[in-house]
Amino acid sequence: MQLAGPNGAGKTSLLRIIAGFAMADEGDVFFQERSISKYYDEYAQELLFIGHKTGVNTQLTALENVAFWLKINGYDSKQDLYPILAKIGLVGLEDVPVRMLSAGQQRRVALVRLWLNNAKLWILDEPFTALDKSGVAFLQERFVEHLNAGGAILLTTHQDLTTQFSDLKTVTLEYRH
Amino acid sequence: MVKQHSYWQLFSAVFSKDLKLAFRQRAEIVNPILFFLIVITLFPLAIGPEPGLLARMAPGIIWVAALLSTMLGLDKLFRDDYHDGTLEQLIASSYPLPLTVLAKVAAHWVITGLPLVLMTPVFALLLNLESSALLATVLTLLLGTPLLSFIGAIGAGLTVGLQKGGILMSLLVLPLYIPVLIFATSAIDTSSMELAYSGQLAILGAMLIVAIIAAPIAISSALKVSVS
Amino acid sequence: MWKWLHPYAKADRAYQLCNTLLPYFAVVTVVCMIVGWVWGLAYAPADYQQKDSYRIIFIHVPSAILSMGAYSSMAIAAVIALVWQLRNAELAVIAIAPVGACVTAIALITGAAWGKPMWGAWWVWDARLTSELILLFLYLGVLSLYHAFEDKKAAGRAACILAIVGVINLPIIHFSVEWWNTLHQGATITKFDTKAIDPSMFWPLMVNIVAFAGFVGVVTLIRLKNEILQREKHRPWVRDMLERG
Numbered sequence: 001m002q003l004a005g006p007n008g009a010g011k012t013s014l015l016r017i018i019a020g021f022a023m024a025d026e027g028d029v030f031f032q033e034r035s036i037s038k039y040y041d042e043y044a045q046e047l048l049f050i051g052h053k054t055g056v057n058t059q060l061t062a063l064e065n066v067a068f069w070l071k072i073n074g075y076d077s078k079q080d081l082y083p084i085l086a087k088i089g090l091v092g093l094e095d096v097p098v099r100m101l102s103a104g105q106q107r108r109v110a111l112v113r114l115w116l117n118n119a120k121l122w123i124l125d126e127p128f129t130a131l132d133k134s135g136v137a138f139l140q141e142r143f144v145e146h147l148n149a150g151g152a153i154l155l156t157t158h159q160d161l162t163t164q165f166s167d168l169k170t171v172t173l174e175y176r177h
Numbered sequence: 178m179v180k181q182h183s184y185w186q187l188f189s190a191v192f193s194k195d196l197k198l199a200f201r202q203r204a205e206i207v208n209p210i211l212f213f214l215i216v217i218t219l220f221p222l223a224i225g226p227e228p229g230l231l232a233r234m235a236p237g238i239i240w241v242a243a244l245l246s247t248m249l250g251l252d253k254l255f256r257d258d259y260h261d262g263t264l265e266q267l268i269a270s271s272y273p274l275p276l277t278v279l280a281k282v283a284a285h286w287v288i289t290g291l292p293l294v295l296m297t298p299v300f301a302l303l304l305n306l307e308s309s310a311l312l313a314t315v316l317t318l319l320l321g322t323p324l325l326s327f328i329g330a331i332g333a334g335l336t337v338g339l340q341k342g343g344i345l346m347s348l349l350v351l352p353l354y355i356p357v358l359i360f361a362t363s364a365i366d367t368s369s370m371e372l373a374y375s376g377q378l379a380i381l382g383a384m385l386i387v388a389i390i391a392a393p394i395a396i397s398s399a400l401k402v403s404v405s
Numbered sequence: 406m407w408k409w410l411h412p413y414a415k416a417d418r419a420y421q422l423c424n425t426l427l428p429y430f431a432v433v434t435v436v437c438m439i440v441g442w443v444w445g446l447a448y449a450p451a452d453y454q455q456k457d458s459y460r461i462i463f464i465h466v467p468s469a470i471l472s473m474g475a476y477s478s479m480a481i482a483a484v485i486a487l488v489w490q491l492r493n494a495e496l497a498v499i500a501i502a503p504v505g506a507c508v509t510a511i512a513l514i515t516g517a518a519w520g521k522p523m524w525g526a527w528w529v530w531d532a533r534l535t536s537e538l539i540l541l542f543l544y545l546g547v548l549s550l551y552h553a554f555e556d557k558k559a560a561g562r563a564a565c566i567l568a569i570v571g572v573i574n575l576p577i578i579h580f581s582v583e584w585w586n587t588l589h590q591g592a593t594i595t596k597f598d599t600k601a602i603d604p605s606m607f608w609p610l611m612v613n614i615v616a617f618a619g620f621v622g623v624v625t626l627i628r629l630k631n632e633i634l635q636r637e638k639h640r641p642w643v644r645d646m647l648e649r650g
Binding site for chain 1: 181182183186187189190191194197198201202257258260261262263265266267268269270271272273277401404405
């Protein structure tokens with residue numbers, strides 16, 4: 001599902017409410033018929049959130065960042081991460097502090113998580129920011145895989161999705177003061 | 178992807194990450210100690226170097242300097258995680274946030290509190306502290322500085338989202354430090370009179386236990402407010 | 406508890422509740438204040454030691470009691486706000502905080518003024534005055550935290566958390582300061598209020614305490630009404646009310 005709308009329409013705010021970071025003025029969010037505020041821990045198991053702020057520490061290396069993220073989510077961090085980092089285009093940059101990488105490469109460090117999780121619901125705020133064409137295409141391939149495996153994706157983007165998704169729904173928010 | 182729930186893995190991941198970061202930019206460890214040292218140097222210059230007077234004031238000087246120097250690191254405790262989005266990832270992880278917070282506060286204490294405890298003999302020397310009071314000073318700092326980290330982290334959590342949170346945080350936190358200050362300095366005072374000071378240590382210990390249990394909950398809810 | 410609170414989760418109901426309560430508080434305040442001040446300042450006998458200067462207790466003691474009382478009510482409102490997610494309780498916290506801070510300041514100023522003839526100094530580090538001063542810091546902390554946030558929703562919740570942390574700490578602070586004071590008992594400090602108070606002074610004091618409580622209630626209710634209106638200014642019920650005049 002794609003969330004569209006002009007700047008300031010409230011896309012990010014809505015995503016943050018759905019991810020459970022912010023509270024709505026009125027109403028509640030339900031996931032699998034359960035209120036996320038009441039069952040947040042269980043909801044968190046099924047949720048992968050990547051926002052504007054990607055959660056990548058720029059002092060640490062790409063490898064350390066990914067390993068840390070795996071650990072705080074209870075995944076096995078001792079697996080061999082080099083192939084997956086290579087796949088996303090970070091060959092030779094695994095042990096460089098992230099602050100030395102370009103914006104697009106930094107974003108890739110965050111996006112590696114998409115290959116390393118079994119969450120059902122992905123909430124992605126502008127995932128294509130700073131990515132080059134091949135990166136965008138590569139990411140969309142991963143989206144298709146996830147959807148085919150029965151997952152759901154909720155994302156905002158100003159770019160047009162180039163891949164044809166069979167059941168893409170677009171919700172457009174309008175700017176209202 | 179196999180998920181295995183291990184609280185220890187979470188704790189050690191958060192704890193070791195903060196330590197690793199601190200050791201990469203050593204200023205984070207060195208600066209509070211230097212600050213502490215400079216504050217302590219100021220006192221003899223301000224009130225005069227008379228040994229008796231210094232020895233009498235030493236507990237107060239050491240503890241006020243300790244309060245101020247732990248404030249330095251507190252401002253940074255959650256700030257980087259807040260700005261790069263790590264805090265959101267920690268909240269959205271399926272682990273309980275208070276445990277994460279506990280690990281971060283523990284790391285903060287190892288970075289800012291523990292060095293002070295280890296350096297105490299040097300400061301005691303500078304301030305002419307009686308040798309009978311040295312052990313008491315070390316013990317109160319050992320029990321008291323983690324308390325400062327826990328209480329201070331509540332303030333840090335509340336102000337992390339604010340642009341100029343630093344000064345505000347001191348305003349919130351310093352009044353809450355008063356009981357620690359009172360009991361710790363009194364323990365040192367009592368010990369320099371060669372009297373038993375286990376009562377004050379017991380109170381500090383009790384406060385520390387309460388803080389370990391209650392503060393992470395308060396800090397977590399403060400962080401959730403700051404992130405929203 | 407929830408059943409009882411639930412109706413007041415709605416802002417317009419809470420607003421009406423304020424309106425209903427306000428006259429009662431106002432009457433109690435005006436009556437007790439007139440009776441208490443006239444009785445206390447004019448008719449109660451002068452103290453045999455302190456002469457007329459003791460009469461400041463008719464302001465000092467009520468304000469000191471209310472400064473603690475206001476903080477506890479603020480913390481109770483904060484707990485309700487966080488546990489039951491009631492935004493009106495959050496507004497109540499914000500409504501009480503400045504009032505409590507003012508009452509604390511009054512207690513401090515009258516305490517200092519009382520100290521001048523008693524101790525010969527405007528300020529001595531007496532346990533009560535020191536506790537009162539720290540209480541003022543706690544109030545100011547809640548207020549400045551609230552005003553530091555731009556997002557008032559987050560501001561309210563942050564203030565609630567701090568109020569609760571403060572109320573847990575308050576007894577510890579109070580105890581530690583008492584203890585510190587007995588430890589450093591200086592020569593200038595005299596304990597004058599340990600002896601039992603005479604009924605001829607006790608009753609006017611009680612009336613004054615009720616008057617002060619009523620006054621704090623009135624100001625808090627008015628402030629709460631304003632906070633509710635300010636938050637809900639775009640809602641239809643406010644517009645309806647204004648149109649009805």
